[in-house]
Structure formats: C-alpha cells, structure tokens
Amino acid sequence: MFFNYLLGLFSNDLAIDLGTSSTLIYAKGKGIICDEPSVVAVKKDGRGRKVIAVGKEAKAMLGKTPGNIQAIRPMRDGVIADFEVTEEMLKYFIRKVHNRTFFVRPRIIIGVPSGITQVEKRAVRESAQSAGANEVYLIEEPMAAAIGAGLPITEPSGNMIVDIGGGTTEIAVISLAGIVRAKSIRVGGDKMDDAITQYLRRKHNLSIGISTAENIKITLGISMPDDEKRSMEVKGTNLVTGIPVTMEITDEEVREALTEPINAIVDAVKEVLAQTPADLAADLVDKGIMLAGGGALLRNMDVILREATKLPVTTAEEPLRCVVKGAGIALDQIELLKDVTIPF
Ligand SMILES: Nc1ncnc2c1ncn2[C@@H]1O[C@H](COP(=O)(O)OP(=O)(O)OP(=O)(O)O)[C@@H](O)[C@H]1O
Ligand SMILES: [Mg+2]
Incomplete structure (x- = not known):
C-alpha cells in the first residue's frame, strides 16, 4: 500500500490519444504535454529506414519530399497501419516528455477505436510496451471522449457522444460507465x-x-x-x-463535395439512435448529443446533426482534446480506470 503510494508520487503515468491525425499525451499532475501531428519522416538508405523528423516538423514535409525521404502517417482509419513507424513515433514522444534521469516505467492508458480487433489491440499494446510502458490499459475512444467532454457517464442515464476524428467517427451511447450501443465508421476528416x-x-x-x-x-x-x-x-x-x-x-462547392462523408456520419448516428433502448433514448431527448473530435469544428456540423436528429447538439469544449483529457481523468481515478478500461 505505502509502496504503491510512494511509486505514485514518482510515477510518470501517461494517457495517450494515438490519433490518426494527431497524438496527444497527458502526464499525471502536469496536464497535456504533447500535442503533435501523427507524422514521421524517414530517410531510406542502403540499410533501411532512418527517422529524420517526427510530429510538426514531419507534417511540414508531407507531399514535399524528394525520392529518398518519405513522410509517413503511420495511423490509418484510426488504427496502426505501419507498426514499426508507430512504435518509433510513440518512443520519440514518450522520451521527449520523460526527459529526466529518474525514471519509473510508467503506466500508460491509450485510447483505441471501439471496433478494434484483437490484432490491432496487440499492436497498440506492443508499441506502448516497447516505448517503455510497464502496464498498458486500453480505453475505448468514445468512452474517453465522453469523460473528457464532461458527460456524467457513471450515472444510470443515457449519454451520447459523437467523436469525429481524422480517420474514424465513433458514436456511442453510454450509461453506468458502460457502452450500451456503439458504432465506429472509418469516415472522418x-x-x-x-x-x-x-x-x-x-x-x-x-x-x-x-x-x-x-x-x-x-x-x-x-x-x-x-x-x-x-x-x-x-x-x-x-x-x-x-x-x-x-x-x-x-x-x-465544398458542401457538395462533402455530401457523401457527411451523409455517412449522419446515417451512422441515426442508426445508433434507432438501436438505443427506449429508456436511454428518452434521456437523450433532453440531453442530446455531445460532439467531439476535430470534425466537431467543421462549420455547421452541429447544425446538420441537429436538423437530422431533432435533438439538441452541443460541441464539447476543446473537442480535439476530449479523448486525452478523458483518458487522463480515468488514469487519475483508479476506480473509474477499472470500470472503463477494456480487456486485451
Ligand atoms: N476547424 C476545423 N474544421 C474542420 N475540420 C477540422 C477542423 N480542425 C480540425 N479538423 C479536422 O479534424 C481532424 C482531426 O481530428 P482529431 O484530432 O480529433 O482526429 P484524431 O483523433 O487524430 O483521429 P482518429 O480519432 O480518427 O484516430 C482532421 O481531419 C482535421 O482536418
Ligand atoms: Mg481521435
């Protein structure tokens, strides 16, 4: 008990939102200490690939690299597409935020899409472990986003979150700290x-x-x-x-161009609403839908969802940070952590 308490004082526990567009890291007691694009630039030479830039610096190179340099977005559709590069990226960010000599191997909680497969889960866990994690916890992104957006998810009442990210849109109805209905579509920014x-x-x-x-x-x-x-x-x-x-x-022209992806998001929201048990759906009539993720900032996205569902729609504060904030809150509250993390 006491030992755990001491460890807690020195701990370097981290919450990570490993997103398709950006990676955010929250450190216990310090707040959000990393917010960078999920991009890695590598140089190819005779022996293989060498990382030359990560994050903002690498994003500036996207689409502008010569033949021997490649700017890679290792996350696609919300999951790891390039395992090796994701691992390098995570290591780089974690080292950057942990640049001190006294080092306790941290507990790390990572947000993952709700539809994640076993293989994808393993990829996330292994890259966090090889980046230095001692214990790895997974939290479903809509759950983290709902906590981060301030929804009272532990109450016996329906809460609906729609997180429109770069790679995925995650929709969930949550009650009593559990996901009652969810849908994850690979449509986003x-x-x-x-x-x-x-x-x-x-x-x-x-x-x-x-x-x-x-x-x-x-x-x-x-x-x-x-x-x-x-x-x-x-x-x-x-x-x-x-x-x-x-x-x-x-x-x-932009509205016309976006018809298909916007309709896909609206249809998925309606589908989850249609599957939601009546008592929880009744709660949503007053509480409505909470919008998070970068797509929540798309002009009139809230209006479109309001018109399509006839429900109140609220845009979360700092929508790009909801997942990392929510994962961070779970990390700080051990009881909540036990309730909201998912098994491997
Ligand atoms: N003001 C804005 N208007 C429209 N879209 C925006 C705005 N700001 C950011 N975005 C878009 O939001 C997306 C990034 O959102 P976010 O950071 O939530 O995604 P992510 O968490 O990295 O991805 P995912 O959750 O799918 O893995 C990008 O497609 C970006 O272009
Ligand atoms: Mg996200």
Missing part, C-alpha cells in the same frame, strides 16, 4: 479531404495537395442555404495543361 480533392479534380480538372484540401475544408466548411456566400483562392495544377493555377472555390 481524411475522407472529407479526399472527397474535396476528387471533387475539384472531376469538376475543374484541378489537382491539389493534401494540406490544401484540409485547408479548404477548415476555411470554408459546410454552408447553409441562408449563409452569406463565401469563397477562397486555391492553388493547384491544371490536369490538362500541367500548369500551376489559382482558382476561386466556393463554400457551396
């Missing part, structure tokens, strides 16, 4: 960026880079019929002439 890229290619023969697509999405978002018309200048390459050009893109 990345699919929106792809949809914009393809739309401009089809409609204007315009080829744009990945960061340009994200920038268009963030700047223009989804327009509503009564909104003031907005537009922006976009640089790309004309696919017919091969010449770099500037074009004016409107918010109406």
Whole structure:
C-alpha cells in the first residue's frame, strides 16, 4: 500500500490519444504535454529506414519530399497501419516528455477505436510496451471522449457522444460507465479531404495537395442555404495543361463535395439512435448529443446533426482534446480506470 503510494508520487503515468491525425499525451499532475501531428519522416538508405523528423516538423514535409525521404502517417482509419513507424513515433514522444534521469516505467492508458480487433489491440499494446510502458490499459475512444467532454457517464442515464476524428467517427451511447450501443465508421476528416480533392479534380480538372484540401475544408466548411456566400483562392495544377493555377472555390462547392462523408456520419448516428433502448433514448431527448473530435469544428456540423436528429447538439469544449483529457481523468481515478478500461 505505502509502496504503491510512494511509486505514485514518482510515477510518470501517461494517457495517450494515438490519433490518426494527431497524438496527444497527458502526464499525471502536469496536464497535456504533447500535442503533435501523427507524422514521421524517414530517410531510406542502403540499410533501411532512418527517422529524420517526427510530429510538426514531419507534417511540414508531407507531399514535399524528394525520392529518398518519405513522410509517413503511420495511423490509418484510426488504427496502426505501419507498426514499426508507430512504435518509433510513440518512443520519440514518450522520451521527449520523460526527459529526466529518474525514471519509473510508467503506466500508460491509450485510447483505441471501439471496433478494434484483437490484432490491432496487440499492436497498440506492443508499441506502448516497447516505448517503455510497464502496464498498458486500453480505453475505448468514445468512452474517453465522453469523460473528457464532461458527460456524467457513471450515472444510470443515457449519454451520447459523437467523436469525429481524422480517420474514424465513433458514436456511442453510454450509461453506468458502460457502452450500451456503439458504432465506429472509418469516415472522418481524411475522407472529407479526399472527397474535396476528387471533387475539384472531376469538376475543374484541378489537382491539389493534401494540406490544401484540409485547408479548404477548415476555411470554408459546410454552408447553409441562408449563409452569406463565401469563397477562397486555391492553388493547384491544371490536369490538362500541367500548369500551376489559382482558382476561386466556393463554400457551396465544398458542401457538395462533402455530401457523401457527411451523409455517412449522419446515417451512422441515426442508426445508433434507432438501436438505443427506449429508456436511454428518452434521456437523450433532453440531453442530446455531445460532439467531439476535430470534425466537431467543421462549420455547421452541429447544425446538420441537429436538423437530422431533432435533438439538441452541443460541441464539447476543446473537442480535439476530449479523448486525452478523458483518458487522463480515468488514469487519475483508479476506480473509474477499472470500470472503463477494456480487456486485451
Ligand atoms: N476547424 C476545423 N474544421 C474542420 N475540420 C477540422 C477542423 N480542425 C480540425 N479538423 C479536422 O479534424 C481532424 C482531426 O481530428 P482529431 O484530432 O480529433 O482526429 P484524431 O483523433 O487524430 O483521429 P482518429 O480519432 O480518427 O484516430 C482532421 O481531419 C482535421 O482536418
Ligand atoms: Mg481521435
């Protein structure tokens, strides 16, 4: 008991949101100490791959690397796509936040998508262990997001969370610290960026880079019929002439481009609502839906969900940080940790 208490004083326990777009780390007693893009730049030479940049520095290289350098996003659709690179990335971030001499192997809690497979779970656990974790706990992302958004998840009452990330959208109804109904779809911000890229290619023969697509999405978002018309200048390459050009893109075009991914999200939310037991669904009539994740910041995303479900929709405070905050809260409260983590 006393020994555990002492260990706790010196512990370096961490909560990690290993996201498709960004990785956040919370340290007990210190708050969020890492918030970086999940990107790694590697250089290929005769003997293999060598990491040359991680995080912000590596993201700046996306789409701009010469042949021997590759900027990799090791997470795809919410799960580990490149095991080796994910491990390197985690090690780098953990070392960066643990740069002191006295080192207790930390307990680490990591957020994972609710639909995760055994193989994917093992990949997450092994990369955390090889990055120095002593004990690894997994928490389902919608559960972490709900806690981080401040929902009273331990009460016997329905709480609905919709976390729209880069790779996945996680939807869950939670009561008594358990997930009652959930759905995870592999549609999120990345699919929106792809949809914009393809739309401009089809409609204007315009080829744009990945960061340009994200920038268009963030700047223009989804327009509503009564909104003031907005537009922006976009640089790309004309696919017919091969010449770099500037074009004016409107918010109406973005709305049209995003029809498919937005509909997929709306349909998934409705599906979970339809499957929710009546008593919990009744709670949602007043409490409504809590929106989290970067996609919660998409202009009018809340309005679209409100119109589609006729329920109140609230955007969480700091939506990009809900998962790491919630995992951190669980880490700090051992009873909650036992209730909300999932077995391997
Ligand atoms: N203001 C904004 N408007 C629209 N989209 C935004 C905005 N800000 C961030 N995003 C998008 O949110 C996504 C990142 O969200 P988030 O950090 O929650 O994802 P993640 O947790 O890394 O991914 P996942 O949970 O799927 O693994 C990106 O696609 C980004 O473009
Ligand atoms: Mg996320």
